């Protein structure tokens with residue numbers, strides 16, 4: 287509800303309560319975020335629109351396009367009531383009081399800022415469509431992760447073609463959900479961040495968006511700032527999270543060389559309340575669609591601001607991440623007698639983390655690339671990744687792998703553990719799926735080539751038990767007592 291002060295400054299043109307929200311982009315952010323808004327705000331009609339008919343069809347089918355624990359149940363409760371997925375972009379924009387822009391912002395693969403700057407093509411196209419079709423004033427919410435000052439660019443794009451008497455208030459409202467835990471993150475966020483103009487209309491718009499979240503989030507957790515601080519906070523949060531992983535992974539290299547154990551070290555330092563115990567899990571390296579992209583975005587910003595040392599500092603987070611993957615593969619090749627040629631390797635997991643089918647920037651992609659360069663035959667076991675998606679990732683031109691070779695040498699088994707492990711020289715854990723802990727490793731050992739190796743890139747298995755079965759085991763960040 288708006289406060290009395292907000293009522294006083296409420297502009298005439300926006301004097302109605304929020305009844306209709308449109309979200310442009312039905313992806314990993316737009317879909318779950320709007321499902322929760324619809325679930326928690328039955329009085330608001332929520333339309334999630336996308337240009338991809340295929341994606342919209344999937345949202346409207348029993349097989350929604352995103353695997354996210356708890357999401358399907360919420361979608362099925364609201365769909366057709368106050369939650370709608372449609373390609374009728376223009377119609378939904380026109381009806382909306384608030385429009386979320388949740389489109390993809392990948393790293394540019396061409397032109398100025400190649401490999402660094404975010405590609406704002408989709409944001410621009412969404413803004414231009416809004417500007418063209420909106421006949422009434424709207425609050426526009428930047429939900430996508432964008433560079434600092436993007437709200438200013440969006441405001442200019444919106445002005446390009448707009449109808450007379452139509453005004454737009456642009457807010458920054460970055461999303462902090464993590465895949466695999468999106469529903470919990472959305473229902474119980476650490477905070478909601480809203481940035482807007484520091485004037486009456488800006489404050490009023492912030493109040494309006496805030497009133498939507500207040501349906502389920504405590505007011506004290508809704509932080510408001512100016513737009514640029516909000517935009518930079520999102521990049522900074524992701525950079526700091528990724529930096530913690532690279533820090534712990536760099537320490538894992540010292541552990542392997544020195545005999546210390548990264549799990550013990552992480553535990554010991556995590557007890558310090560100033561450090562905290564989250565995000566200290568050593569791994570094969572972080573993946574996901576955002577960490578690398580957003581750090582590159584930050585580096586590009588620093589370079590443009592002539593902050594060379596700062597750019598270099600953040601670049602090191604990415605350098606360590608690549609180093610961690612290479613180090614892991616080098617160890618595997620060395621243990622397998624310096625050649626993987628025609629050897630079957632079983633990858634446990636291809637998704638970038640557990641509880642998602644998302645493979646974007648997954649560490650497994652680069653690991654497969656190294657294996658294929660070594661001539662290995664790969665069988666991937668992943669409960670949620672689709673074959674076409676995996677092949678698409680491995681066909682990325684940057685990997686420079688001939689597609690026919692990829693299709694010949696890489697197989698996917700969703701759940702058939704025996705098929706995946708039969709005749710394999712090594713099991714390589716790339717994703718921390720819980721189900722991998724439950725396998726019958728005694729039985730698996732019997733059907734593998736000997737010596738049978740396990741490389742645990744996620745520290746999820748019982749290494750001593752595996753060694754007692756007869757496996758040769760290597761794990762990130764520790765030296766194991768193999769017999």
Ligand SMILES: NC(=O)C1=CN([C@@H]2O[C@H](COP(=O)(O)OP(=O)(O)OC[C@H]3O[C@@H](n4cnc5c(N)ncnc54)[C@H](O)[C@@H]3O)[C@@H](O)[C@H]2O)C=CC1
Pocket residue numbers: 310311312313314315316335336337338341375388389390391408409411412429430431432461462463464465575576
């Ligand atoms: N994936 C994640 O967990 C998180 C992502 N973000 C940010 O949110 C944004 C979206 O990310 P995702 O949802 O993962 O991307 P996504 O690729 O899953 O979804 C984006 C959707 O937007 C649609 N789209 C693009 N241009 C459009 C247009 N003009 N009109 C209608 N639809 C259009 C695409 O077809 C696609 O379905 C990115 O900026 C990302 O950095 C932020 C927090 C978490």
Ligand SMILES: O=C(O)[C@H]1O[C@H](OP(=O)(O)OP(=O)(O)OC[C@H]2O[C@@H](n3ccc(=O)[nH]c3=O)[C@H](O)[C@@H]2O)[C@H](O)[C@@H](O)[C@@H]1O
Pocket residue numbers: 431461462463464465466524527531564565566567568569570571572573574575576577638639640
């Ligand atoms: O902007 C985004 O897209 C999101 O990026 C991350 O979320 P996400 O990438 O979905 O997942 P994370 O849990 O952060 O994991 C990222 C990667 O780091 C790895 N990781 C995570 C934690 C850890 O201790 N060690 C580690 O290797 C994960 O396995 C995964 O590969 C952030 O956690 C979210 O807050 C943010 O909204």
